[in-house]
Amino acid sequence: MKRLPYWAHNPETPGSTPVFRYHLSQADIQLDWLIAKAFLNTLKCPICKSRLDLYEVHDKSRKYNFCCSSNWEHYRIFFIHWEATLRVEYETVVVYEGKHQYHLTQYDDNRTELFVYDVDAENRIIDVKDKKPFLGRYSQKMFDFTNTTKEKIINRVKTILVFS
Numbered sequence: 001m002k003r004l005p006y007w008a009h010n011p012e013t014p015g016s017t018p019v020f021r022y023h024l025s026q027a028d029i030q031l032d033w034l035i036a037k038a039f040l041n042t043l044k045c046p047i048c049k050s051r052l053d054l055y056e057v058h059d060k061s062r063k064y065n066f067c068c069s070s071n072w073e074h075y076r077i078f079f080i081h082w083e084a085t086l087r088v089e090y091e092t093v094v095v096y097e098g099k100h101q102y103h104l105t106q107y108d109d110n111r112t113e114l115f116v117y118d119v120d121a122e123n124r125i126i127d128v129k130d131k132k133p134f135l136g137r138y139s140q141k142m143f144d145f146t147n148t149t150k151e152k153i154i155n156r157v158k159t160i161l162v163f164s
């Protein structure tokens with residue numbers, strides 16, 4: 001098990017690294033983990049189809065625990081594997097196209113957030129004073145990340161933006 005130092009934890013934090021290792025030492029939890037892993041193996045990065053890897057980090061106010069194994073920025077999720085029902089509470093996809101970064105977060109309770117940032121030639125977000133990035137909030141899941149491609153996601157974003 002890789003040690004991931006980013007996430008400040010306390011003994012109560014589920015998924016935090018030392019607690020996690022302790023849990024793995026218990027046989028029943030180990031079985032749960034195998035089931036969780038099987039579930040995880042069904043998830044692929046929507047951008048490059050890579051498998052997901054452990055990744056514990058806070059991003060703004062959110063925390064994530066798994067991401068695309070070839071590029072964390074493609075796809076990252078908060079996967080709840082310590083409750084009876086396995087679920088992805090939210091998932092974030094980042095795609096670049098021309099002068100824009102599209103930052104999509106989709107929630108288990110049927111919500112989607114879409115940020116559109118201006119980026120430079122190196123895909124760095126350009127902070128323009130007095131110009132906030134576009135933010136769209138939708139009360140449904142706008143994307144199906146299970147069977148898609150980068151191109152399909154970009155086309156979907158453009159369709160959504162036309163109607164925003």
Ligand SMILES: [Zn+2]
Nearest residue numbers: 045048068074
């Ligand atoms: Zn990827």
